Amino acid sequence: MWGFIYVLPWLIGFIFFFFVPLISSLRFSLSKVEANSGGIIVNFIGFKNYVEALTVHTSFNRILTESITNMVVNVPLIVIFSLFLAVLLNQKFVGRTLARAIFFLPVILASGVIMALDSTSLVQAVNDSNAGSPIVSGLRSFELSMMMEDAGVSESIINYLTGAVDRIYQIVSQSGVQILIFLAGIQTISPQLYEASKMEGATGYEAFWKITFPMVSPLILVNVVYTIIDSFSRNAMTDLIKETGFTTFNFGLSSAMAWIYFLAVSLILLISSYLISRKVFYYD
Amino acid sequence: MIRTRMVSIGGWLLARLLSLQSWKRGLWSLVRLGLIVGLSFVIIYPILQKIATAIKDKTDLYSPIVIWVPEHYTWDNFKQAIRIMDYWTTLGHTFTLSAMTTVLTAISCAFAGYGFARLKFKGSNLLFVGVILTILVPPTTILIPVYLNLKDLNLLNTQWPFILTSLTANSMKAGLYIFIFRQFFRGIPKEVEEAAYIDGAGVSKTFGRIMLPNALPAIVTVLLFAFVWQWNDSFYTTTYLTTSKVMSIQLSSLPYNLGIMLSDGVSSRADPFYQSMVLDTGMLLAIVPLILIYIFVQRYFVESVERTGIVG
Numbered sequence: 003m004w005g006f007i008y009v010l011p012w013l014i015g016f017i018f019f020f021f022v023p024l025i026s027s028l029r030f031s032l033s034k035v036e037a038n039s040g041g042i043i044v045n046f047i048g049f050k051n052y053v054e055a056l057t058v059h060t061s062f063n064r065i066l067t068e069s070i071t072n073m074v075v076n077v078p079l080i081v082i083f084s085l086f087l088a089v090l091l092n093q094k095f096v097g098r099t100l101a102r103a104i105f106f107l108p109v110i111l112a113s114g115v116i117m118a119l120d121s122t123s124l125v126q127a128v129n130d131s132n133a134g135s136p137i138v139s140g141l142r143s144f145e146l147s148m149m150m151e152d153a154g155v156s157e158s159i160i161n162y163l164t165g166a167v168d169r170i171y172q173i174v175s176q177s178g179v180q181i182l183i184f185l186a187g188i189q190t191i192s193p194q195l196y197e198a199s200k201m202e203g204a205t206g207y208e209a210f211w212k213i214t215f216p217m218v219s220p221l222i223l224v225n226v227v228y229t230i231i232d233s234f235s236r237n238a239m240t241d242l243i244k245e246t247g248f249t250t251f252n253f254g255l256s257s258a259m260a261w262i263y264f265l266a267v268s269l270i271l272l273i274s275s276y277l278i279s280r281k282v283f284y285y286d
Numbered sequence: 287m288i289r290t291r292m293v294s295i296g297g298w299l300l301a302r303l304l305s306l307q308s309w310k311r312g313l314w315s316l317v318r319l320g321l322i323v324g325l326s327f328v329i330i331y332p333i334l335q336k337i338a339t340a341i342k343d344k345t346d347l348y349s350p351i352v353i354w355v356p357e358h359y360t361w362d363n364f365k366q367a368i369r370i371m372d373y374w375t376t377l378g379h380t381f382t383l384s385a386m387t388t389v390l391t392a393i394s395c396a397f398a399g400y401g402f403a404r405l406k407f408k409g410s411n412l413l414f415v416g417v418i419l420t421i422l423v424p425p426t427t428i429l430i431p432v433y434l435n436l437k438d439l440n441l442l443n444t445q446w447p448f449i450l451t452s453l454t455a456n457s458m459k460a461g462l463y464i465f466i467f468r469q470f471f472r473g474i475p476k477e478v479e480e481a482a483y484i485d486g487a488g489v490s491k492t493f494g495r496i497m498l499p500n501a502l503p504a505i506v507t508v509l510l511f512a513f514v515w516q517w518n519d520s521f522y523t524t525t526y527l528t529t530s531k532v533m534s535i536q537l538s539s540l541p542y543n544l545g546i547m548l549s550d551g552v553s554s555r556a557d558p559f560y561q562s563m564v565l566d567t568g569m570l571l572a573i574v575p576l577i578l579i580y581i582f583v584q585r586y587f588v589e590s591v592e593r594t595g596i597v598g
Contacts, residue, residue, distance in 0.1 A: 004489040005405025009413060012398035012464065015454020016413075020420050023431035030430065042434065087325070090318060103584045104326045110514050110576050111333075174328055234424045240521070243426045248525075253430050260427040267424065 031257035042253075051258035062242065062259060069239040070266055076173070077229045077274075079166050081222060084177040088184030089214065102185075109178035176232065180225045187221040188214060216283040223278045230271060239263050333570075340364065340567040347559050363567040370547050371536045371568055377575065380517060380533040383445060387452040388512040391463060392505060394455035399467025400493055404479065414468075421461035425521065433525060447526040458515060458522055463508045470504035471497060510583060514576060533572050540568050 031051055033044045055062050091102055147164045151157075166173060191214065199209050234240060243263065247256035334354075343358035351357075367373065402414050436447050451457040455464060474497065482492040498505070520534040527535065544561040 003407065005401045005407040005410055008397045008401030008405055008493075009410065011394050011453065012401075012417075012455040013413065015394075015451060015456035016416055016420065018435075019432060019451055019454065019456040020423075020428060021416075023428035023435070024423065026431040027428050090321065093318070095315060095318065095322075101322050101326060103580075104329055106584070107329055107580070109511075110518075110580050111573060170325075171328055171332075174325055231421060234426070240424070240426050244429065244521075244525075247430050247433075253434075257427075257430055260424065260429075264424055264427050268422065271422065 027257045027260065030253050031261045033254055035253040035257075047254075051254045052262065054255060055259050055262060059255070059259075065238045065242050066263065066266065069233075069237040069263075070270070072237065073230060073233050073267075073270065075162070075165075076176070076233070077226055079173055080177045080180060080229050081225050083173055084180035084225065085184050085218065085222070087177070088181050088188055089210065091181065091185060092188050105174075105181055106178050108175040109182070111175070176229070179228060179232070183221055183225055183228070184218055187218040191217045219282045223275055223282060226274050226278060227271060230267065230274075234267075333573075336566045336570045339563055340570050342563070344560055344563075347563060363564055364571070366564045367568040367571055370543050370564070371540060371571070372531055373571060376531045376533055376536050379531050381575070383448060383532060384513050384516040386445070387448045387457055387516050388509055390449065390452040391455065391457050391460055391512050392508050394453055395460055395463040395508060396467050396498065396501070396505070398455050398464045400471050400497060402464065403468045403471035404497075405489065417461050417464050419461075420456065421459075421465065425458070429525065436526065443527055443529055445527075448522075457512075458519060459511070463512065466508060467501070467504055470501050474500050506583065510579075513579070517576060537568060537572050540565055 029044065032046060032048060034047045034050075036043045036045075087105065091098065091105060095101075147160050150160045150163070195213050195217075196209055199213060204212065239259075243256050243260050246252050246259060338354050338356070340363050341359050341361075342352065342356040343360045343362070346352040346356045346358055349357060398417075402410060402417070433442075436442050441447055441450075448457065452460070478496060478500070479492055482496045487495065518534060520538050523532050523534050524538065541561070544564055
């Protein structure tokens, strides 16, 4: 009884700001929506909007595949990177508090407009070319890829990794919350496990793979889901959907796009959580 | 004789091994230092660059010898950016909006989270699936119907959309906050609550006096997240508020405004590099309040998240 009262505000909001809009968005996506001064007229037209988005619209397919590939490419990188950094930030060293403060800074800075405007800064570009940093960065990943090629790593993997090196800012700035989650997870592991493994003669490397990794593996799933959700707010798809809705006022088409996007994303979420949850180790 | 010799060789070998160990450790801390310093630099670099750009004079922009440290210092960029963004008004508006939604969201999400965690009722698990759904569905999917509803009610361009959604725990990323609160409340031992009930406290008293004070880490986390994300958000603000002076709108329309307001002649367009310079200054001005807040709560925040139930 009390539970219902506590949940009630949320429930009201859920119905009016989520559930009803969700249903009407589905209805819009299946209809031709015309807005005029008197209000909106909704005529059912079946799947025409979906067909239009997928076959007629000039850039929808390209942007959809781009944002999906970006997601698929970035998510593993961000998750691995943030796990690595969380392990690093968990070790004891001088200035750890400062280092942690800096690494969580992107949680604050890399969201919304600032991120969007950052990429368009002219002064930054000019400065970079003045400072000669393109040469440096070119050199950096070039050397790296030569080294790996000599070591016999396949070319696609090299490209993936060097691409990651070149996009290091993007990756670092998107992994703030994930580092936080992993760090919190690592700190819940009982120190006795590490002590015991040390007595048995395990190296730090072994301790990571046999203790840390299995113990935080449930959080990998959490972080994958979070990273995917987080990418909603900063991709081209969101912009396209918004533009179609609010600049050209094609509400039907825009809703159809949003639903296709939603379905694609939930497919990825389903597949990845299925794959990961098979490997996850649960302590209890 | 031989035995003592063997012992001394053994000791020497042991010492050698130990030094190898310590070498390894030393090398690792060096690598770690390099990695941490390097990555910290990557994070701080844009901020440093913005500061360097903001205090530069216009003439330094084309000087080939100026990259970081300017030759002529000036506050001119700040003055321009403050004038064009109408900074102080904007700051006030944004602060009120963010603070209001943050507090309301935290309160309503704490209630909902507690309800889902401890006060189970018929169908509460089903409703919690609804919370998960609000996290997973991209906000763009429901944007248009919500927009049309608000338009019918004439609530656009007011602060009501923000008040209503945060009052009902359905504002931006509210599902996540409910999740955090629920996990945290689940982590508090049941005995604490039972003791309160036995002592005769009602549900609301137990919640207000016992559970909420215990949930301080979760509250701090949610407050900071909600405030920062609302401050930076351009998705909802550009939809709900088209004319109000809010930081994220001012920022996203700053490039356009600069084009108009910085041009000095009738036909001449403003110098794009100079525009970009003022734009950088504007961004710096927009994030300065956040950085100030972060510096103060940072320590508490980092500690608290570690104890929050995000980890589940």
